[in-house]
Amino acid sequence: MTGFEVTHSFEMTGFEVSRSQIKLVQKNLEENWERSGGAFVVYHKNQKVVDIWGGYSDRESQRKWTQDTLSVAFSCSKAMGAIVIGMLVDKGMIGYDDLVTEYWPEFGRNGKENVTIRWLITHKAGLAYTDHPISLEDTRNFKIIDGILENQKPNWPPGQKVGYHAVTHGWLIDALVRRVDGRTIGQFFREEIAEKYDVVVPKIKFSLRAIHALGLDQEDLSTLDKVTQKCDDCSVPLRYLPGSLIGFDHENNVVSLQMIGHLDAAGLMPATRNSDLYRMRIAESEGVMQIIRKMEKEHGRPFGTSVIFDLDGMSMAQLDVAALKCVTTMLSQLQEMFPDVIRKIFVINTPTFIQVLWGMISPCLAKQTQQKVKILGNDWKQHLKENIGEEVLFERWGGTRKAETEYGNVRMGGKIPDELKYDPANDLPAEKLTKLTISSRSTSFVPITLEGHAPGRKLYWWWRIENNDINFSILRAAEGQEKVAEHDDDYMVHPKFKLQTEYVPEDGEVSAEEPGVYKFVFDNTHSTFRSKTVKYFIEIR
Known part of the structure; x- marks a missing residue:
């Protein structure tokens, strides 16, 4: 019996599991329903609240089986199938306790006439395997x-x-969904969930x-040093962008320190392409x-960033409209590409017009990100020491980390040279x-149509927009999609960025060795x- 001991931990009140539930998990192991061991973990708002494990690895x-035992994740799509069935129930097209034969009469052969949809999705239908061998071609x-x-x-x-x-x-x-709705389960999920609500898959x-x-x-x-070097290589003017990655906090989250007050926004916009700012921030995030x-x-648990x-x-004078628009647009795209990575956000040394600034920035932040923002008062150094760690922070921010200056290796920005x-x-x-x-x-x-494979061939572009901004990307057309601007099967050569060229035009070059139609999309x-x-x-070069 000791071999099947079930252990548990709770990291947040309100989610305690009852003794009877723990015994149920243990009974599962003892009676061989779970032949070896396993674990059950619940996360609520990105915080682990329940952790149960037991048996043998x-x-x-x-x-x-220990708290840190790693396992292979599989059968994730069954949850998607359950969502699809739930949506059909919600639409009133089926009921959980309806017989499957109401929609799929042929299913009732050989003793299956009483199987309900509920049994089908809860693995009670008695059809765990088939006697007839199924070949790859059959699938x-x-x-x-x-x-x-x-x-x-x-x-x-x-x-x-x-x-x-x-x-x-x-x-x-899938067979049930096809008979009820007419679409395959894949088509239904794509059209009713993924595309309609623009959720995880497209992003x-x-x-x-x-x-x-x-x-x-x-x-x-x-390493953080390699990430910083890659960012520095993106653009010389962007080296004047204040802020750095400085280490890891108590929980091993990456710490980013951004010196927004030292940003020369008005000087930055006339010095660098909008796209360079995207490249730098995407490189840093990746x-x-x-x-x-x-x-x-290595650790078998999630990590993130503390900012x-x-x-x-x-000062109000720093709130350059063009720069602010560029930054907020870029922040929105970064959140699309790297969702829910931020664990904590601390705002310190706030000016009197913080509400004005927050009103400009907050609309481009996801709701769950907004909830993580803590605007600290005069005791901000103590808060940072408790939440980040004084050994990570340089003296300027109340830490004990030694360096030649109180700012350490944090990039401090400054005026961009003319x-x-x-x-x-x-x-x-x-x-x-x-x-x-x-x-x-x-x-x-x-x-732009290119014939034949040509090693070293490149495409160069230069453009300006007369006012405001536009999304720009470069795609190599999929077969049969040469006459449409964009298609899901196109090969992405240059990502889509929303860009403005009020100060600096957009230019660059990409490898174009492969033949095909290259589409410069506006x-x-x-x-x-x-x-x-x-x-x-x-x-063409």
Whole structure:
């Protein structure tokens, strides 16, 4: 019995598990429903509140399951299937206690006529496996799979026992959804959840493609120093952007200290391309994520970031409208690409107009991020010592970390030298430029067709927008999608960024060794009334 001991911990009141529930988990182990061991963890608002574990991680060697035992995650899509069934119930199209045969009559063969939808989704249908062998080719034809399931005799009397339907569950749910709604479970989930509400899948897809397009998946960003160096390499003017990654707090979250009050916003905008700011912040965020993912793999628990915004020296004169618009737009995109990474936000040395500043920034922050913001008073040093750790903080912020100056290695920003600012005299001559007008709520693109594979071939671009901003990206068209601006199957060459060129034009080059149609996309769908005019130049090199 001691081999099946169940241990538990709680890290937040209000989520205690009763003794009877603990005994139920232990009984599961003792009666061989769970043959080895396992764990159950609950997170609420990104905080672990329940943690239960027990049994063996390796029964033969008598190695017990511990709190830190790692396991393989699988069958995650069953939760998606349950959501789809729940939506059909909510729409009144089916009921949990309806018989499956009401919608799928052929299913009732061989003793399955009394199986309910509830039994189907709770693994009580007695169809954990099939007697008929299923080949890889069979899985591509739902009619064959349906027939096998229809003719299968229950493995045990339906409704009497629970048995994990590891192999058959997805096919059973899909067959039911097709008969009720007409769409496959994949189509239903994509159209009713993923696309309609713009949730996790599209965001993850964009993030992965953007990181690959920027080459960050090939970069070694395994330490904070390497991340900082990558950011410094993005743009010389951006080295005047105040703030640094300074270490790890008590909980091993990465600590970012941003000296907002030392930002020369008015000087920064005329000195660097908007896209460089995106590249730098995405590189920093992906670098931090690489470090976090490594730690999570080692420790078996989630980590994030703790951010300190120091507003010392902040004045209303620094609130440059163009810079603020660029920053808020970029923050929104970073949250889309790296959602819910921030664990804590501390704001210190707040000016009297903090409410005005908060009113400008807060709309671009997700609600869960806003809830993590703590605006500290005069005792902010004590709060930082308690929540971050004095050994991490330099003396300027109340810590004991030694350095040549009280600011340590934190980049302090400062006035951007005039010689780093862009000279409009360097704009391309008007005779080289082509004019393109993009109507409001629409997208236009410039197609460049390249023949044959050509090592070293590149595409160079230069453009300016006459006013406001526009989304810009470069795609290589998927087969058959050469005449549309964007398609999900297109290959991303340059991520979509919302850019303005009031001070500095956008230019750059990308590798174009592969043949195909390269689409330079200008997306103005976010603009309700305004059309936008772009003057551009594109060259094959």
